[in-house]
Each structure stands twice: as C-alpha cells, then as structure tokens.
Amino acid sequence: MSSYHHGNLKTELLSCAYKMCERDGYTKLSIRSLAKESNVSQTAPYRHFKTKEDLYAEVAAEGFNRLYKAMSKSKYKSPKKNLISAGREYISFGLKNSNTYDLMFGTAVPDFTKYPNLFISANKTYLHLRTEVTAYSKDKDLSSIEEKCIDIWAKIHGLVGLLRKLQVVPKQLLEMPDTPIMPINAINNNLDAYLEKFIKNI
Amino acid sequence: MSSYHHGNLKTELLSCAYKMCERDGYTKLSIRSLAKESNVSQTAPYRHFKTKEDLYAEVAAEGFNRLYKAMSKSKYKSPKKNLISAGREYISFGLKNSNTYDLMFGTAVPDFTKYPNLFISANKTYLHLRTEVTAYSKDKDLSSIEEKCIDIWAKIHGLVGLLRKLQVVPKQLLEMPDTPIMPINAINNNLDAYLEKFIKNI
DNA sequence: ACATTAATGTTTACACTGCTTACATTAAAT
DNA sequence: ATTTAATGTAAGCAGTGTAAACATTAATGT
The missing domain is CATH 1.10.357.10 (Tetracycline Repressor, domain 2)
Known part of the structure; x- marks a missing residue:
C-alpha cells in the first residue's frame, strides 16, 4: 500500500490548522501539534509551509x-x-x-x-x-x-x-x-x- | 559584597521588559531573554512574575x-x-x-x-x-x-x-x-x- | 543578640517549540 | 526503465515556559 505519500497533505493540514486555530487560538497552533493532529511526522508540514508565519498567512x-x-x-x-x-x-x-x-x-x-x-x-x-x-x-x-x-x-x-x-x-x-x-x-x-x-x- | 539579593530586581525587570517589548515586540520578549538582559539567572523573574502573562500584564x-x-x-x-x-x-x-x-x-x-x-x-x-x-x-x-x-x-x-x-x-x-x-x-x-x-x- | 522564618536568588530538570540537516520513498518526466 | 523532483521520515540543535530542590540573605520575634 502506498500511504507514505499522503496525496493532498497540504489541503488537510490547512483545514486542520484552521480548525485548531479557531478552537485553541493561533498562539496554541504549533507545527508540531498540527503534525500530530494530522497523523504525520513532526517535520512533514515543512514541505508545505516553510515557516510558521507561512502557515499563519x-x-x-x-x-x-x-x-x-x-x-x-x-x-x-x-x-x-x-x-x-x-x-x-x-x-x-x-x-x-x-x-x-x-x-x-x-x-x-x-x-x-x-x-x-x-x-x-x-x-x-x-x-x-x-x-x-x-x-x-x-x-x-x-x-x-x-x-x-x-x-x-x-x-x-x-x-x-x-x-x-x-x-x-x-x-x-x-x-x-x-x-x-x-x-x-x-x-x-x-x-x-x-x-x-x-x-x-x- | 552582597550581590546575591539584588534589591529592586522587580523594578529593573519591568523597565527592562518594557524596553525589550518596544524594541523587539512582545512575541520576542521571553522570561529567559529578560533574565539574560538583566544579568540574573534564568528563573529569577519567576519570583516576581508567576507566569509570562503576568509579565505581559x-x-x-x-x-x-x-x-x-x-x-x-x-x-x-x-x-x-x-x-x-x-x-x-x-x-x-x-x-x-x-x-x-x-x-x-x-x-x-x-x-x-x-x-x-x-x-x-x-x-x-x-x-x-x-x-x-x-x-x-x-x-x-x-x-x-x-x-x-x-x-x-x-x-x-x-x-x-x-x-x-x-x-x-x-x-x-x-x-x-x-x-x-x-x-x-x-x-x-x-x-x-x-x-x-x-x-x-x- | 540570636534563632527562626520569609523573601529572593540559583541550579537542575522536563516537556515543548521552530527549524535544519541528512536520509527514505514514491510519483512524474524523460 | 531510469532519472529526477516531490514529498515523506528521523535525528538533533537551540530556545522556551515552568516546576522543584537548594542557597543566601533580609526581616522578624523573642
């Protein structure tokens, strides 16, 4: 099975981030917690958001x-x-x-x-x-x-x-x-x- | 010499914090960096500000x-x-x-x-x-x-x-x-x- | 004056963070 | 089919908030 490559990780990360941001506030939204809640490795989001500010934006x-x-x-x-x-x-x-x-x-x-x-x-x-x-x-x-x-x-x-x-x-x-x-x-x-x-x- | 007890650390911490906040923005103001810039140990500020939000306030x-x-x-x-x-x-x-x-x-x-x-x-x-x-x-x-x-x-x-x-x-x-x-x-x-x-x- | 206590400082430690580097796997292009 | 680019992981650095244990001094009661 090919679950190594997620497919549309960015989209899911973004919608997950939006949810988390609204739920906990943007100060609580971390790249690591986002990765965790999306069930990917800690550094996976960095392929799609170079910095945290990118994610915020x-x-x-x-x-x-x-x-x-x-x-x-x-x-x-x-x-x-x-x-x-x-x-x-x-x-x-x-x-x-x-x-x-x-x-x-x-x-x-x-x-x-x-x-x-x-x-x-x-x-x-x-x-x-x-x-x-x-x-x-x-x-x-x-x-x-x-x-x-x-x-x-x-x-x-x-x-x-x-x-x-x-x-x-x-x-x-x-x-x-x-x-x-x-x-x-x-x-x-x-x-x-x-x-x-x-x-x-x- | 008695330099273990600072005397009026809180006052100095506060004015230092205000300066740092205005200079670098409050997001960059950390308790550790404040301690460093005030030449005291990392956790000394906690005697005067229970949490970071206290300091902010x-x-x-x-x-x-x-x-x-x-x-x-x-x-x-x-x-x-x-x-x-x-x-x-x-x-x-x-x-x-x-x-x-x-x-x-x-x-x-x-x-x-x-x-x-x-x-x-x-x-x-x-x-x-x-x-x-x-x-x-x-x-x-x-x-x-x-x-x-x-x-x-x-x-x-x-x-x-x-x-x-x-x-x-x-x-x-x-x-x-x-x-x-x-x-x-x-x-x-x-x-x-x-x-x-x-x-x-x- | 002296012992006790409270206040205030330090050291150490833990769990978390952003981010970098090196590596692994797979999809796409040639 | 082989190469290449995209996208995933693992390990690690430096910085953070905060708590606990310890050290030193100032304040206080007798």
Whole structure:
C-alpha cells in the first residue's frame, strides 16, 4: 500500500490548522501539534509551509475568504440594506471567529505583501466593501469613497475589538447571558439600528 | 559584597521588559531573554512574575499609564481642543509604540480583570476620555456619553490598526517617506483637521 | 543578640517549540 | 526503465515556559 505519500497533505493540514486555530487560538497552533493532529511526522508540514508565519498567512487568507463570503451574501436591491448586512456579518464574524480574527488582524503576519494569497483575499474583502459603499454613496468620487471606507472599516474593526475587551456580545448575534461592563445598550439591543445610524453619517 | 539579593530586581525587570517589548515586540520578549538582559539567572523573574502573562500584564499596564499621560497632557480651556489633542496623542502613541500597543490591545492578556493593576490603568485611560467627551458634549446624559466614547475609541483604535496595516504614517506625526497603498490623503495631510471633522459627528 | 522564618536568588530538570540537516520513498518526466 | 523532483521520515540543535530542590540573605520575634 502506498500511504507514505499522503496525496493532498497540504489541503488537510490547512483545514486542520484552521480548525485548531479557531478552537485553541493561533498562539496554541504549533507545527508540531498540527503534525500530530494530522497523523504525520513532526517535520512533514515543512514541505508545505516553510515557516510558521507561512502557515499563519494561509490560515489568515482562508479567514478573509470566509469573511468575504459572509459580507457579500446579501443581495438586496437597497445598497443601504446590503451595507448594513455586511456590517452585521463582519461583526458577527469577528465575534464568533475571534481566534481567527486575531490572526487576520493581529501582528502574527505583519506584512501581507509577503504573501500574495493573503494580500489578495484581504484586498478582495476591502474591494467588496468599496463596491457597496460606492453603491450607497451619492458622491462617487473615488478618493472620497475610499476615505469613507477607511472610516467604516476602522470603526467596525475597532468596535469588534472593544466589544470583545468589554466582553459584550450583541443579543442579536448570540444567545448568552451577558453582563456589560459599560452601558452600551444601544449597540447591544439592536445592532442593525445602530449600524443604520452609523452609516447615515458617511 | 552582597550581590546575591539584588534589591529592586522587580523594578529593573519591568523597565527592562518594557524596553525589550518596544524594541523587539512582545512575541520576542521571553522570561529567559529578560533574565539574560538583566544579568540574573534564568528563573529569577519567576519570583516576581508567576507566569509570562503576568509579565505581559504589567508591561501592558505601564503602557496604559503612558498612554493616559500623553492623552491628558493638554490643558486648553477649549474641550474641543483637548479632545483633538487626546485623539492625536492616542494615534501617535499607537504608531510610535506599536509593539507595546499590540500588547495592550491584542490577545496576549485576554482578560484584564485578572490583573487589577492593568484593569485600573486601562480604566483610568477610558475615564479620562469620558471626562473630555463629557466636557465637549452638549448632552450630558451618561449613557449617551458612554455611547459616544465607544464610538470614538472604536474608530480611533480601528484607525491605528488600519494605518499600520496600510503602512501609512500621518505626516504630522513622523518625518519619513511614505508610500500610501490607498489614497487616504485627508488623514495623511492634516490629522488634526481630520479629527476635528470626526468629532463633529458625535 | 540570636534563632527562626520569609523573601529572593540559583541550579537542575522536563516537556515543548521552530527549524535544519541528512536520509527514505514514491510519483512524474524523460 | 531510469532519472529526477516531490514529498515523506528521523535525528538533533537551540530556545522556551515552568516546576522543584537548594542557597543566601533580609526581616522578624523573642
């Protein structure tokens, strides 16, 4: 039997790594533990990921692909509805896949340009946002559009970070008893309404 | 001579750790390397920091203390000027002390409540922001103030993250040739003006 | 003053990590 | 069919977090 050569080890390693990352956090994801959980030798992964950062980059890229998918699933005619949906899905992704989110936006992979796959999927996500903002915005001037994109992304991204630090989860997204440290009920009670108010200012 | 007992090892370890963290990033800061750079035995730090996360927490707390100091140094009569200054100082801190900033806002210390020092200094920073927002805002209702605080902090925090990911540094803060990936010239050319426009919406 | 104790430092040791080098096996190409 | 490139394994280095046993000194109670 030929089980020496696995066949598609890389694919399996990657999906296993994604699972492990989301389950235990990327800091716990080691090449050795990945090899173990995939039932191959300790050094087998090195044929497919030259360094640990390589592995991180590929997992992060997969994360962006899923984030993109979630953000672009709504197909309303109303650009406003699409934008709100994208925002909600973004926040939902960030809170539910928080470990992967950390990998994507933290410093584990400091320079995306080193990893074409990652750069492309991250950029794809941004470009989708830009498309939706363009559809929504009256002023179609590119540089003003991009400024708005930065505004939106920054704020939503920061919101995810703060919501997690404050250990608050909007009720709309998850059923669990929450004890907010700070009163951010406007967000907590009705996320969509909050987002609607939010995009009104752009 | 009595050099067996160091005297104030903890203080020195901490300031050394802060330096190392900012110099090399917190991922490179190990208890062993800290011990080495402080010329003590490998395990000496454990008398003062039970775990690595303990060490992280103390360095992060020092970071918040410095951030607080920077944010609260302006003493204008105009609440608006103070708020803009705080925002500028925050962004400046985040970009210039990016390694420490990562430690403070990343996941190295997931739960601040475990570390009273850290929790208090982080909270002090937030409360200062709230004070400035209160002074600036017409509506003094607490919960609306706090909502505004979240808005501001989230956006500024997200902005720092994005500016770094995009490898852009506002000209006002640092002199260095920059090649923005995206056209965010409004931010890049005049940070204070950007911040002024920003707080107008709250 | 002196003995006891607590605090603080060192040594040693274990299990884990990233990664390199040398080697083994097999699929693909000529 | 033979060569070659791809992909697997084994062994090993240097660095890590952390615990346990031991050494030295400062603090404390009598």
